[in-house]
Structures are given as C-alpha cells and as structure tokens.
Amino acid sequence: MAASSSSSQVRFIEKALLATGSFALSYTDPDQKWLIRKHLTSLLQDYPNFELSTDIFNHNNGAKVQLFCLEGSLGIRNSTTQLPAVQLTIWIHENYPLTPPLVFINPNSIPIRTNHPFVNSSGFTNSRYIETWEHPRCNLLDFIRNLKKVLANDHPFLHTESIPTRNQSVSRTEALDRLATSLHYDVLTIMERSEEEIENLWKLQSEVKQRSESVKTIINELEMERETLKVRALNLKDDSDVLATWVETNYDTLMKATSMDMGIEEMFEIEPEVEGLAGDDAIEDVLRVLEEAAERGELEIALYLKQVRVLAREQFFIRHYRLKLEFPYLSML
Structure with missing residues (x-):
C-alpha cells in the first residue's frame, strides 16, 4: 500500500496501523x-x-515483518555547494522507537564511494546518531536532519570536506560526527601506511634471505677451498719430506757439485730425481683436474677412466724410477 498527499498520508498511517489479517503491520503495542x-x-x-508505504522487510536472520517504508530524495548542500541529492529508503523497525530505523541509500547510476565512514557498499547507513540511538532522546525527524549534515560533510557519491567557518556554529552532535569522520579516514591512512610498511618489510625479508643464501654459498665454497688447501699443504709437506730425505741421502754429491769438483755430467745426475718428482706432482694435478671435471659432468666416465689408466701407468713408472734412484739396491732385487 502507498500514500501520496499529506492529508491522505495521515489517513493512510491510521488505516495501516489499524489493519488486521494479512495487511496487519508488525507493530503491536498501542503506545x-x-x-x-x-x-x-x-x-x-x-x-x-x-x-x-507498507511492505514486507526481510531481516538477515530470515524473519519477515510488515513495516512502514519511506522513500524519497534528500537534498544535500554544504556551506558552499549544492551536492547531488540522495535517494533514501527508510524502514520503520518493528521495535521502533526503541530500535532505530533501517536506512538505505539507493546509489542509482552513481556508485557509493568505497570506505565511506557511515555508508557501506550496499547502501546501508549507520551513522553515529543510529549507533547512539536512545528513546526518547532520538526520533525519526531529528535523525533525517542529522543525516543531511553528515552527508553534507562527507557525501556518499563525491569526496567532499565541509569545513565550518569561524562564524558558523556547529552543534555537539555535528562536531562528534565530523570527529568520527576524521578519525575514520585517519585510521584508513594509517592502515594503508602500515600495509605499505609491511610490504616493504616482506621485500626486505626476502632480500635478506637471498643474501643469507649467498653468504652460506660463499661460506661453503670457502670451506671447500680450505679443505683443498689443507690437502695441498699435506701434499707439499710430503713432497718436502721426500726432498729432505733425498738431500740428506745425496748431501755429499751436492757438496761436490758446489765445490766444482764434480763434472758437468755428474751434476746432471741430480736432474732425473728432480724431474721425476716434478712429473709425479704434475700427474697428480692432472688427475685432480680430471676428477673435478668428471664430477661436474664435463667429462665422460669412459674417457675419464681411459685417461686415468694412462696417467696412472706413467706415474707408476716415474715412481718406480725414483725409488731406483733413491735406493739403488732395489734394482738388484
């Protein structure tokens, strides 16, 4: 049911409140x-x-009630500008006036701004006046008057900011509405900054993690290098011991060479021993390089084994020759 003119609307209200049966409204108390x-x-x-008008309203819990419904355009103007009108749908709650009315803004062709402090994307309006509703202090007419000021201060379709002039008086309720609006946007700004800082921290954490992995890789490489150097140091120590033994064994020969009592042919008898030691070390180096290449997959196993056999055979003869030079009596065995 709907009513149009002022007098007919009053009669419509009275008739609707007295209706029974399927047209009965959900208001039960006479007062x-x-x-x-x-x-x-x-x-x-x-x-x-x-x-x-009267119509059926569906609550979120599924309950259906027959309520009064008001629909109309609310003109909005701030201190300097005429703003777009707002289409309202107001449902008079079945527990009114103890419970505030249910108010919706109809966006029509203009979408509602996101993050509005009092109007959500569906158009449901929940201003401070509604949140602090208390009977008999609050009523329907004062709510609409307050809503006009709230929407003039922060329009649901346009971003506006109405700042009162020095000569413009502001009521306590309006001042609290403005404060709530400012706090709402301050919180949004803080949240955006916090999200940005969190995003930057995530990026920094990822970068630190990558650097940590790089440092671990470098440490592992240095550890491998240290182990390699330890092996080389041990090999050098063994070679040094061999040379020391050889020098001790051939000391007299060396002294003759330095005193020029030894001929050129005798002096070069030292060379085969040194040459054999150098050849042995060279083969060791080649074997190590071949092994590393095979581990990296740069050298086929068959070719690797073939080269190792050749080098091992050559190394065997070199070492055998060195032993004969160092211990001549072995050649008689």
Missing part, C-alpha cells in the same frame, strides 16, 4: 503505534516529497 503515527506525521510535514 508504540501512537508514537509511530506522531513521528511519521512530523517527518512528512518537513519532507513532503517522501512517499509512505
């Missing part, structure tokens, strides 16, 4: 009905462009 009639009449006197 409640009287207050609803009074508040609706006051609102329609100040805002005659609103149309009143």
Whole structure:
C-alpha cells in the first residue's frame, strides 16, 4: 500500500496501523503505534516529497515483518555547494522507537564511494546518531536532519570536506560526527601506511634471505677451498719430506757439485730425481683436474677412466724410477 498527499498520508498511517489479517503491520503495542503515527506525521510535514508505504522487510536472520517504508530524495548542500541529492529508503523497525530505523541509500547510476565512514557498499547507513540511538532522546525527524549534515560533510557519491567557518556554529552532535569522520579516514591512512610498511618489510625479508643464501654459498665454497688447501699443504709437506730425505741421502754429491769438483755430467745426475718428482706432482694435478671435471659432468666416465689408466701407468713408472734412484739396491732385487 502507498500514500501520496499529506492529508491522505495521515489517513493512510491510521488505516495501516489499524489493519488486521494479512495487511496487519508488525507493530503491536498501542503506545508504540501512537508514537509511530506522531513521528511519521512530523517527518512528512518537513519532507513532503517522501512517499509512505507498507511492505514486507526481510531481516538477515530470515524473519519477515510488515513495516512502514519511506522513500524519497534528500537534498544535500554544504556551506558552499549544492551536492547531488540522495535517494533514501527508510524502514520503520518493528521495535521502533526503541530500535532505530533501517536506512538505505539507493546509489542509482552513481556508485557509493568505497570506505565511506557511515555508508557501506550496499547502501546501508549507520551513522553515529543510529549507533547512539536512545528513546526518547532520538526520533525519526531529528535523525533525517542529522543525516543531511553528515552527508553534507562527507557525501556518499563525491569526496567532499565541509569545513565550518569561524562564524558558523556547529552543534555537539555535528562536531562528534565530523570527529568520527576524521578519525575514520585517519585510521584508513594509517592502515594503508602500515600495509605499505609491511610490504616493504616482506621485500626486505626476502632480500635478506637471498643474501643469507649467498653468504652460506660463499661460506661453503670457502670451506671447500680450505679443505683443498689443507690437502695441498699435506701434499707439499710430503713432497718436502721426500726432498729432505733425498738431500740428506745425496748431501755429499751436492757438496761436490758446489765445490766444482764434480763434472758437468755428474751434476746432471741430480736432474732425473728432480724431474721425476716434478712429473709425479704434475700427474697428480692432472688427475685432480680430471676428477673435478668428471664430477661436474664435463667429462665422460669412459674417457675419464681411459685417461686415468694412462696417467696412472706413467706415474707408476716415474715412481718406480725414483725409488731406483733413491735406493739403488732395489734394482738388484
């Protein structure tokens, strides 16, 4: 059911409140009905462009109730500019006036701004006046008047900021609404900055992790190099011991060479021993390089084994020859 003119709307209210059967509204208390009639009449006197009707409202919990419904355009103007009008749908709750009305903004062709402090994306409006609703201090008409100021300060379709001039007085309620709006956007700004800082920290953590992996790789490489150097140091020590033994064994020959009592042919008898030692070390180096190449997959196993056999055979003869030079009596065995 719907009503249009002012007088007919009053009659419509009275008739709707007295209806029974399938047209009966969900307002049961007589005192409640009287207050609803009074508040609706006051609102329609100040805002005659609103149309009143009754319809079924579905609550979020699935309950269906028959309620008064107001629909109309609310003109919005701040201190300097006429702003776009806002289409409202107001449902008078079945527990009104103890419970505030349910108010929705119809976006039509203009979408509602995201992150609005009092209007969500579906158009549901929940201003401070609604949140602090208390009967008999609050009523329908004062709510609409407050809503006009709230939307003028922060329009749901446009980003506006109405700043009162020095000569403009602001009520306590409006001041609190402005404060709530400012706090809302301050919180959003802080959240955006926090998210940005968190994102930067995640990137920094990823970079630190990559650097940590690089450091671990370098440490592992240095550890391998250290082990390699230890092996080389041990090999050098063994070679040094061999040379020391050889020098001790051939000391007299060396002394003759330095005293020039030895001929050139005798002096070069030293060379085969040194040459054999150098050849042995060279083969060891080649074997190590071949082994590393095979481990990296740069050398086929068959070719690796073939080269190792050749080098091992040559190394065997070199070492055998060195032993004969160092211990001549072995050649007689």
